[in-house]
Amino acid sequence: MQAIRIGICGFGTVGGGTFNVLQRNSNEIARRTGCPIVVEQIAMRRTNPNCNIGNTMTTDDIFEVANNATIAVLVELIGGHQPAMDLIMTAIKNGKHVVTANKALIAEHGNEIFAAARANNVIVSYEAAVAGGIPIIKTLREGLSANNINWLAGIINGTSNFILTQMRDHTRAFADVLQEAQQLGYAEADPTFDVEGIDAAHKLTILASLAFGIPLQFSKCYTEGISQITAEDVTNAEKLGYRIKHLGLTRRTPDGIELRVHPTLIPEKCLIANVHGVMNAVLANGDAVGSTLYYGAGAGAEPTASAVVADLVDVVRDLALDSDSRVPSLAFQQGALSDSPVLPMSQITTAFYLRMMVRERPGVLAQVTRILGERGISIEAIQQQEHHCEPVPVIILTRPAKEQFMNEAIVAIEALADIAGEVTRIRVEELDS
Amino acid sequence: MQAIRIGICGFGTVGGGTFNVLQRNSNEIARRTGCPIVVEQIAMRRTNPNCNIGNTMTTDDIFEVANNATIAVLVELIGGHQPAMDLIMTAIKNGKHVVTANKALIAEHGNEIFAAARANNVIVSYEAAVAGGIPIIKTLREGLSANNINWLAGIINGTSNFILTQMRDHTRAFADVLQEAQQLGYAEADPTFDVEGIDAAHKLTILASLAFGIPLQFSKCYTEGISQITAEDVTNAEKLGYRIKHLGLTRRTPDGIELRVHPTLIPEKCLIANVHGVMNAVLANGDAVGSTLYYGAGAGAEPTASAVVADLVDVVRDLALDSDSRVPSLAFQQGALSDSPVLPMSQITTAFYLRMMVRERPGVLAQVTRILGERGISIEAIQQQEHHCEPVPVIILTRPAKEQFMNEAIVAIEALADIAGEVTRIRVEELDS
Numbered sequence: 110m111q112a113i114r115i116g117i118c119g120f121g122t123v124g125g126g127t128f129n130v131l132q133r134n135s136n137e138i139a140r141r142t143g144c145p146i147v148v149e150q151i152a153m154r155r156t157n158p159n160c161n162i163g164n165t166m167t168t169d170d171i172f173e174v175a176n177n178a179t180i181a182v183l184v185e186l187i188g189g190h191q192p193a194m195d196l197i198m199t200a201i202k203n204g205k206h207v208v209t210a211n212k213a214l215i216a217e218h219g220n221e222i223f224a225a226a227r228a229n230n231v232i233v234s235y236e237a238a239v240a241g242g243i244p245i246i247k248t249l250r251e252g253l254s255a256n257n258i259n260w261l262a263g264i265i266n267g268t269s270n271f272i273l274t275q276m277r278d279h280t281r282a283f284a285d286v287l288q289e290a291q292q293l294g295y296a297e298a299d300p301t302f303d304v305e306g307i308d309a310a311h312k313l314t315i316l317a318s319l320a321f322g323i324p325l326q327f328s329k330c331y332t333e334g335i336s337q338i339t340a341e342d343v344t345n346a347e348k349l350g351y352r353i354k355h356l357g358l359t360r361r362t363p364d365g366i367e368l369r370v371h372p373t374l375i376p377e378k379c380l381i382a383n384v385h386g387v388m389n390a391v392l393a394n395g396d397a398v399g400s401t402l403y404y405g406a407g408a409g410a411e412p413t414a415s416a417v418v419a420d421l422v423d424v425v426r427d428l429a430l431d432s433d434s435r436v437p438s439l440a441f442q443q444g445a446l447s448d449s450p451v452l453p454m455s456q457i458t459t460a461f462y463l464r465m466m467v468r469e470r471p472g473v474l475a476q477v478t479r480i481l482g483e484r485g486i487s488i489e490a491i492q493q494q495e496h497h498c499e500p501v502p503v504i505i506l507t508r509p510a511k512e513q514f515m516n517e518a519i520v521a522i523e524a525l526a527d528i529a530g531e532v533t534r535i536r537v538e539e540l541d542s
Numbered sequence: 543m544q545a546i547r548i549g550i551c552g553f554g555t556v557g558g559g560t561f562n563v564l565q566r567n568s569n570e571i572a573r574r575t576g577c578p579i580v581v582e583q584i585a586m587r588r589t590n591p592n593c594n595i596g597n598t599m600t601t602d603d604i605f606e607v608a609n610n611a612t613i614a615v616l617v618e619l620i621g622g623h624q625p626a627m628d629l630i631m632t633a634i635k636n637g638k639h640v641v642t643a644n645k646a647l648i649a650e651h652g653n654e655i656f657a658a659a660r661a662n663n664v665i666v667s668y669e670a671a672v673a674g675g676i677p678i679i680k681t682l683r684e685g686l687s688a689n690n691i692n693w694l695a696g697i698i699n700g701t702s703n704f705i706l707t708q709m710r711d712h713t714r715a716f717a718d719v720l721q722e723a724q725q726l727g728y729a730e731a732d733p734t735f736d737v738e739g740i741d742a743a744h745k746l747t748i749l750a751s752l753a754f755g756i757p758l759q760f761s762k763c764y765t766e767g768i769s770q771i772t773a774e775d776v777t778n779a780e781k782l783g784y785r786i787k788h789l790g791l792t793r794r795t796p797d798g799i800e801l802r803v804h805p806t807l808i809p810e811k812c813l814i815a816n817v818h819g820v821m822n823a824v825l826a827n828g829d830a831v832g833s834t835l836y837y838g839a840g841a842g843a844e845p846t847a848s849a850v851v852a853d854l855v856d857v858v859r860d861l862a863l864d865s866d867s868r869v870p871s872l873a874f875q876q877g878a879l880s881d882s883p884v885l886p887m888s889q890i891t892t893a894f895y896l897r898m899m900v901r902e903r904p905g906v907l908a909q910v911t912r913i914l915g916e917r918g919i920s921i922e923a924i925q926q927q928e929h930h931c932e933p934v935p936v937i938i939l940t941r942p943a944k945e946q947f948m949n950e951a952i953v954a955i956e957a958l959a960d961i962a963g964e965v966t967r968i969r970v971e972e973l974d975s
Contacts, residue, residue, distance in 0.1 A: 133690075134689065248685070252681070254852050380817070401839075415831035
């Protein structure tokens with residue numbers, strides 16, 4: 110079979126990593142595909158000091174790659190919305206297959222991109238968009254295809270997981286660890302995307318569509334970051350046998366689909382509670398297979414390149430059959446997508462960890478438990494901690510309750526004269542059902 | 543697209559599970575494939591009380607299924623060598639695709655089966671042969687296809703892992719836990735296949751071929767069971783910061799391929815050291831992706847059915863393209879298989895845990911360390927344990943050394959007058975490189 114010619118647009122960390130993996134492992138990859146993958150052209154703003162590109166053709170115009178007739182597959186690694194969207198749509202209209210690592214674009218405009226791909230009989234692959242080198246998209250599209258997926262829970266943002274791990278291991282404050290993460294290059298100068306959960310929400314949106322066969326609907330994802338988590342919360346969770354992780358959670362319920370990113374207490378005995386530092390992991394529960402876990406590096410030049418190149422190998426294997434995509438873009442056939450609604454957060458049921466500052470007066474805990482009880486919220490555990498001066502912190506672990514009732518309860522508790530300031534609320538998941 | 547008609551041969555645990563998953567999830571599966579999968583015929587010796595097969599056609603002759611012209615895919619779930627081999631070869635010659643869970647047959651006769659499949663342009667899939675519901679075969683054939691795989695380490699036999707977990711958690715003896723495992727149905731009446739590592743060796747043989755592109759060569763796999771592990775060894779390992787796991791390990795070295803199943807000390811901080819009970823996990827290290835882990839149920843009716851049905855979905859998706867297998871059976875193209883030799887155990891380098899009973903005489907430890915030192919074996923740690931009477935146990939943790947030199951050293955140590963009985967030797971892997 111003839112060589113497959115590809116073009117790479119964007120030659121930063123992931124672009125350079127992709128080029129290097131393709132060069133270094135060219136023999137091993139050709140042993141798998143039966144034909145070589147040749148980088149025909151690279152669109153770059155500046156050279157990448159980690160790559161020796163020899164006399165590979167370069168350009169500073171990404172659209173030159175999309176219009177290069179010798180190129181069969183365009184690899185989009187420039188990121189962001191525009192001009193990435195125009196680039197991908199141009200490539201598709203020109204009959205090129207596309208491999209992308211662009212999670213924001215897929216999560217927010219994937220429905221439109223996949224429709225164009227179907228209309229033009231080309232493949233758009235995006236394994237690198239979620240959890241770096243972990244082949245979680247292939248797993249959901251193909252490996253678990255026998256299952257009704259019940260739920261997924263993922264640590265899918267390395268920056269947040271690094272910060273929470275450091276806060277726990279060294280009893281440090283959020284702001285302090287964030288600064289270190291920025292110095293280490295694990296966090297951006299503006300860390301909002303990572304620590305406020307937007308990046309995780311992009312990835313979770315994609316995973317939910319693959320799991321349940323629903324259109325991508327990023328705007329409906331509930332998103333809450335970790336910037337309000339205190340070292341005290343981390344320690345309290347530990348004493349209760351839990352760890353705080355920034356989880357993306359999506360679950361199918363009779364009423365609709367839960368789609369939410371927020372800090373979560375999970376039992377320390379769970380394997381996923383032991384995923385530390387910048388590592389990622391996704392726990393997937395299917396009705397036949399039960400719980401399965403997928404773990405690996407969620408970012409970095411070569412782990413991400415591993416996913417980009419695996420997509421290229423898939424495209425080449427499909428091209429060898431001279432046909433369009435064997436597996437639908439979102440795992441389910443286009444006509445078979447479901448209109449299950451995404452649930453508003455108020456309709457979701459979880460257990461809760463509550464932390465409140467109480468002025469030590471008789472009766473205040475009775476008032477708090479009455480407020481919870483009136484709304485059908487049962488208490489699993491309550492701890493009043495030793496403290497040198499008023500107000501004293503009180504920790505309550507509840508049984509599962511609907512978010513709506515908890516919202517009402519928190520408003521009522523905060524209105525009590527003997528409660529100082531706001532009530533901290535972190536959701537709790539046992540991850541065993 | 544028309545329905546795909548399949549035949550199931552063998553209707554025990556996995557056969558029944560496969561039938562039930564296909565029935566229960568028929569809508570979800572058709573949403574993924576675009577066409578229904580219909581069970582046309584079942585070959586069974588007796589009815590399965592867990593299944594309502596309605597008026598599905600049955601037979602007690604498996605070859606009737608292989609010769610049924612309406613059937614496109616034969617699902618072989620009878621296990622064992624014969625008549626499974628004849629059944630699969632008949633189906634292939636009749637132009638049928640085959641899905642099998644038969645690890646022994648693939649590990650020992652897969653080369654022949656895959657050659658017949660290529661000659662007859664049919665697909666033979668076997669995801670269920672390794673680690674039950676974990677899609678590890680798809681991961682190696684497709685998900686990690688960008689990588690030069692460096693090594694794999696797997697807990698791939700649930701019975702052995704259950705026994706070692708119980709020995710550690712409750713400081714119990716091997717024989718005692720084995721008996722309980724037999725009562726719980728986790729171990730067979732004859733447990734040899736599981737506890738002596740033969741089952742794990744079958745699975746590891748398959749994983750190694752997929753990882754490195756070498757022919758299946760089960761006969762060269764080194765196999766050592768867990769029946770000699772004592773509660774004392776488990777406790778000693780714990781004190782040193784390790785856990786004993788029954789690992790299948792395969793590694794590419796400049797000299798050839800390591801292929802070995804044996805009890806292994808691994809650091810307790812490794813995620814895979816925290817895989818407990820009957821659960822399975824495979825750690826895969828690639829040059830681009832680094833270390834990744836895949837965890838889930840390694841056995842049971844529905845987890846195994848999850849893998850069988852995923853293979854069926856793959857076949858259906860390939861058939862929709864009207865072509866033969868898109869991905870080579872052993873991940874690499876047939877002409878690209880490697881003749882890297884499998885290394886004999888004597889040529890393999892690992893660290894070692896040694897336990898020996900020493901009569902408390904001055905100089906004996908000096909003799910032991912001299913014997914090790916003369917063979918270039920360095921000592922990482924040494925512990926002489928308190929004991930009420932002679933001889934006393936001495937534990938030595940060594941740095942990595944070639945097995946051949948360790949074999950010689952152990953012979954020399956056992957010959958010392960002040961050493962009582964045999965030296966216990968368990969290999970140690972750090973799993974971080």
